[in-house]
Amino acid sequence: MTSPVLPRTLLLASSLTLLLACTDDEIADTSDTGTETGGTTGDGDGDGDSTEVDPDVAWPTLDCDPLLPDYCGFPYPNNVFSIDDPDSPTGRRLAFSGALVPESNGYQPDPDAWVDSDGFSPASTLLAYFPGVSLQGLPTPITIEASLADDSPTIVLNADTGARVPHWAELDMSHGDDGRRAFMIRPAVRLDPNSRYIVAIRGLVDQGGTPIQASPGFAALRDISPSDDETIEARRGLYADIFLRLGDAGIGRADLQLAWDFTTASDANITDRMVHVRDEGLAMFDAGPQFNIVKIDVDPSPGIAMRVTGDLLVPLYLDEPGPAGRFTFGADGLPEPNTTTEYPFMVLIPTSAFSEPAGLVQFGHGLFGSYEDVDDSLLRDLATDYNFVVFATTWLGLSNEDLGQIASVLQTGRVDDFVTIVDRLGQGAFNGLAAMRMMRESFADAPELVGPGMEPLLIDTDRSYFFGASLGGIMGSTYMALTTDVERGVLAVPGQPYGLLLDRSEAFTPLATLTNGAYGDKLDMRIAFELIQILWDRSEPTGFSRHVISDPLPGTGPHEVLMLGAIGDHLVTNFGTHLMARELGIPQVNPANRPLFGIDQVEQPYSGSAFIEYDFGLPPIPLANVPMTEGSDPHGALANVPNAILTVEQFLRTGVVESFCNGVCDPS
Known part of the structure; x- marks a missing residue:
């Protein structure tokens, strides 16, 4: 919403019948029927000097x-x-x-x-x-x-x-x-x-x-x-x-x-690292993660009693906390922490949370953003209108402080070093899980967090939700697959995989210029992106979205998600959004703007995970792997669609999806 930026078993015969002196035409005829035969032939002229072998x-x-x-x-x-x-x-x-x-x-x-x-x-x-x-x-x-x-x-x-x-x-x-x-x-x-x-x-x-x-x-x-x-x-x-x-x-x-x-x-090869990091890392917190409050801004905006900035103490699974860090591994080949470190977070506490227990909403920011992006009008309104304590950490790996490392890797063609981005994303995902655990278990006990009459901060941990937009929607799929504290989440303008998203995103255009300059042979550039994708799977939705709803990861329960898409999105291609919806296995709610391949349609109100597209009246997006550039980018426009906000709040609170649109969702 905000935009910081048939089946059947195949039985193989033990051997194939050898047809001596078989002509080319005979080979073609048997092939066209789908029947595999053995035979001898030569160079296409029936010389008979090569023989089909057993499978x-x-x-x-x-x-x-x-x-x-x-x-x-x-x-x-x-x-x-x-x-x-x-x-x-x-x-x-x-x-x-x-x-x-x-x-x-x-x-x-x-x-x-x-x-x-x-x-x-x-x-x-x-x-x-x-x-x-x-x-x-x-x-x-x-x-x-x-x-x-x-x-x-x-x-x-x-x-x-x-x-x-x-x-x-x-x-x-x-x-x-x-x-x-x-x-x-x-x-x-x-x-x-x-x-x-x-x-x-x-x-x-x-x-x-x-x-x-x-x-x-x-x-x-x-x-x-x-x-x-x-x-x-x-x-x-x-x-x-x-x-x-x-x-x-x-x-x-x-x-x-x-x-x-x-x-x-295998799934294990892709997901085991992060499941291990989650299980081991969260088990280190006996009474909730430790944290330090660095700053409290009192009454920073109407309805917000406190804006809290703090540092969260977490096990560090990287060899260094900064952008060049990569996982350290134990003898079992899984990531192991080598020390602890602090990463920043920010919390918006509404005034109402000192008189009525407030729910929790963890916000996932956009590409090259940071934890500070939670201090946004949309999130402030969500906090004050619906009594939510809203908070955020930084999506390490694709945050504002990672841009230099990403640019360096792409410009120099050091695709083997792309693991630094992937592992940082893993640490960032764990930090998000740890932050939710902190908010549920220990945050409200901080002595500094009291109302004007010394009222305690009241948090209803049964109302713990996730809301991510853009990068936060993309990586939110990974978060939702891993979390053991959150049942429902909203993924706004997301998509997958990154190998599909990058070429089709205006946000990537400056970095694409660097990559184009790194490879004289553009076939080299294309395979480099595919090599990167193999590494990326261990943190991006390719490895995890399948496990959000119907096939939970080990030690994890099923979750519910609401996906929101913007037709004509310039930054996250609709083709990637649809692919994520298919992978999550969720339907569109009717009336839908258009039928989509592989995505069912259901009537609303609908209880459970679902997908809504909003049409902002833009021309069709390009079919080729280039960015959509026509019209005004609708990537962040949902933040200004009141019906969408109602949809988000109702889903988080009840699990029921309703668009509140008068017919199809057409805010244009």
Whole structure:
């Protein structure tokens, strides 16, 4: 609101029937029916000097993949960039080469920064490169359902269940080099963890309508023709399996231009760190976290009795408290505190809280903001009108004091150092949890916090809520998945994942200029963002929003959330907002401004988690991965919509969602 800025089991035959002297036409015919057969063929002319082998799901580990020889790291994500690890939940472990992790400004990032990941990000963008390709006939962000059609040129398939993944396809338009635009497939949902996926592409043409040719390496696998590349030959058994699974899903091999597979990271790999930090850190507080009151401003505004600034004492899980800090780890591989430190907070106490028990609202500020952003007219009104004590800490990692570190990492291409942002976000999320515990258990006992007649501060801990906007709405999903003190929260103008949000945000434009300058080859820039996403999952909503409502994290109960979106948002793309709503599994309340793929509609008043979009009359947002810039940015406009404030307060108090709009919500 404020803006500081089908399923079925696949049974593999033990061997495939060998068809001697099989012609190319016969191979094409059997492929089109989805039936995988063995056979011999040569270089496409029926020479009979290569033989289909039995399916064997095993991957060589490669520095680069010759399936797309024009760029080392594509296709991406890709299981050939991993190794076997029988001790991990997925059986895999990422193993990137120096050639795959792009160098920038003479700096070579350390590939070992990703070695503790047991798979690729469930929010991965699927990358390939087809120079001069046309997007004609491909699914778009507003025709996602087309990606599930039998004739979709792009297919993303869960290898085990056979279920297709909704998605759209686009070219990377975030830079000006027409010759180096990545071909990107964006899943419209967060992929399942610990799952193998197969990507298949067919029917692509260039700008003149000429079909795109498969690379020699992929053609050799598809056509069962010989290759002098050992890495291609090593994957005969793997591709027998891939083509079998695609065929079972009705996708013939004859017209495929590219196919590959990858495995997503396990939930445990992504979330265990923060669950451990929460459980261990909060257990250190016997009678509530300790804090120091630094300053009290009396009667700073009408209805606010005190504005309190203080320092919260917390275990420090970073090697240093500032922007370059990163987690320190114990022998179990989980973060461990090395000392304690203080981080600031601010509290607004309404006058009414000294005569009637007040509820608690924790505020999550916007991008590059701070705890001081709680001193805002919207939050002051929420406190005074509804008797809430409102408070905030700083979202470390993406706060005003982190901007220099972020700019430095992006400008220099030190993507391995992006972990400093991720780990700081983790510490910041814990600080938020600790602050709520402080407010519930120890804050009201401070002797300084008394009314003019020495009345005690009264807090009703049964009314403990979260309200985040922009970054606070984004990271609020992580907070709500982790909190054991808050049942309901509001996520205003949020979205996920960051890999989708960044290119489409005006807020990122200055940093995008730095990133563009860091990479001469724009394909390097695109894969760098994907490498960052793997690290980011451990703090951003990709790792956590799934666990807010229906699949709680260990030791955590389910929560309820209200999401509010602004159609035409310049800072958080609507496509990311919709993806978060799908991942949370929440419906829109009717009457809705528009139907949205994968999001149900329900009648109001509605009890439970839900989503409301507000239409401010802007033109449609761009389909390409560029920011929306037309019209007045509605990102912070909900703060000035009285009906939205009523909706927020009622949901926090009762769990009932009602828009209070006269029909669709159209404040324009």
